[in-house]
Amino acid sequence: MDLLYYVRLIRRSWPLILFSLVLAVAAASFVTAHTPPKYVATITMLVSGHDREGSLSTAYQAGMLSQQRVQSYAELLTSRRVIEKIAEGGDVQSLQENITAQSIPATVLLRATVTDTSPARAAQLANALGTEFPKLINEIERPTPTSSATVKVTLVDRADPPVAPVSPRPLVNLALAMMIALFLAIGSLVLRDRLDTTIKSNEALQHASKAPILGVIGYERDARRLPLIIRNRGRSSRAEAFRSLRTNLQFVGVDRHPKSLVVTSCLPDEGKSSTAANLAITLAQAGWRVILVDADLRRPRIPHYFGIEGPTGLTDVLIEKADLQEVIQTWGEMELSILPSGQIPPNPSELLGSRGMRNVLTQFTETYDMVIIDAPPLLPITDAATLAAVCDGTLLIARYGKTRREHIVRAAEMLSSINARVVGAVLNFAPAKSSQYYGYGYGYGYESEAEITVKTPANA
Structure with a gap:
């Protein structure tokens, strides 16, 4: 970092x-x-030895004695015996906690401080301490009751009421x-x-998928209500992102350009269906002969997006109940071909892996420039992997802030194990402020609501 x-x-x-x-x-x-404000009052006291004879040797001994005593006196200053003399019936323990004493290094001076919420009372208690403590020392430093004290303590600086509080x-x-x-x-x-392992950058997506990033589709608030890029005549940041992705897809595999592309994601709510739909629209707008196949036989969303009939479609073709040309529908001025999923079957994986599905793909790749297949998510079910194994390429969709790195890694490993070709990845639902791009997002419709994210690579 x-x-x-x-x-x-x-x-x-x-x-x-x-x-x-x-x-x-x-x-x-x-x-x-x-x-409550607290005030501190300070006094200073001098500790000195008593020189009875006035000789040099006795003066030296008195000085040494005072230096020996000063540290002990600092402890004695806050003793209960001393505090009781100045407490005046108050709380001795509380007063003890508000008095500190220390010896000034390399001197025989003692400094005592009293903290109180009243400046006058702080000064009064400090001065009382300066009066009572010398008396106590005078009592305890007498060798005999009638002799003079060997050490005396003198108050040097009295305390004045503090002006400003210390806290x-x-x-x-x-x-x-x-x-x-x-x-x-x-x-x-x-x-x-x-701790957040969700995909939030191109670099993270590329590192996890080990595939080139074909583009970023940003979030647009109206995407849930208007999922297709045809609104505003295609003059939106989201539509421009799809055109950019189309251009990027053009340069994927110059010698082996994919003609059938599976669009899938790791989990639901990542925008794979809307990506497939808008990718197909963008390619058709560029003059490509495109067919969009709704191969999500569990939660089909393509008919809902395009407003077309979906009861008859791919399922009916695979079980030989309908002819392929009868169920293909044409949509829009660009004459985009769409094959709905049809009825939801009890065995979608078997149908998508059948010989009939391979025959359908073969016919489409011979007739159209690009076959876009909307497949279910990779991790919950095997449908997308089954399709990826027989198609020319797979486009992996990741949703910003939701798809996790470990999911992308697992999906990439799954595709690699079946020798599926991942042509690229798209970061979907990126916020505009993330400098990724402006765009749009709406999620995958594995619930009874429209998708919430959009993503699409581009090919033109």
């Missing part, structure tokens, strides 16, 4: 990061507003909250991105 990765991630998810920062600012402001600190709280929010937001985005 490099800097560019983080920049792209932040740019893609900036609303979430902005929301996290706003939430952090609101939380910091709330906490700051509801936190809360609004700017510090705000900065800390924003840093934590930013860290958590970006961390969660990175984690989610690493």
Whole structure:
């Protein structure tokens, strides 16, 4: 992961990061507003040894004694015995928690601080501590009750009522909250991105499918209601994407150009039927003799898209109940030929793998420039693999943000195991902001509703 990765991630998810920062600012402001202010009062005391004789040696010994005592006194300052003298009937334990003491390094000075919600009370308690502690030391440092103390403590600096509170600190709280929010937001985005195996780029799709990317079809809001690219006279970003895909498909296998193309996906709701339909339209608009075969004998969608009759079709031909030329329908000014699926049979896999299906494909490849076959998804059932094994090429559709890398890998391995030729892959339903392209999407109709994604390679 490099800097560019983080920049792209932040740019893609900036609303979430902005929301996290706003939430952090609101939380910091709330906490700051509801936190009682605390004030700190400080006193400084000097620890000195008692020099009775006034000689140099005794002065040195007194100095050494005071240095030895100062660290112990720092601990003694917050002892219960000392705090009880200044508590005045208050909570001794609570007062202990609000008093800190430390010895100033390389000196014989003690510094004590008292924290309180009242500046006057903080100064009063600190000064009381500065009065009572020297008295206690004077008592405990006497060798005998009648002798003088060997060490004495003197209050050097008294405490004045503090002017400004030490907490809360609004700017510090705000900065800390924003840093934590930013860290958590970006961390969660990175984690989610690493755990997310869905296809979201051309590179990921190409790496998983080991096939060239023939194009990207973006999302368009009206695609569910108007799935075909003929609306607006073909002047839409989605229609332009299909024309680009048609051009790309032209350069696939110059020496072995596919004449029969299976359009399929890994799972339902990835846009394979709408892709097949719009691919056939785009090729027919370029003057190709094209026939669109609805070979999805389980959930046929082609008649619904084109508004044609579908009770009689491929199934009837395969069981020899109808003649092939009788069930082919012509649609549109470009005279696109369409073969509906017909009645849903109980044994679709056997029919699609039959000799009759091979004979139909042979007749079509001799008559038409391109045979587009809408096949069911690869992973749930074997129908698409059966067709891919006898056709010239397979076009694999992946839906942006839904199709997983492992599904693409599995589908590619399945096609490879039967020596099927994958001519390319198409990334479908890509959002316009992803810089993939503008376009359209509507899903595969394995439910009782129209597809939600569109994808199509182009050939012209």
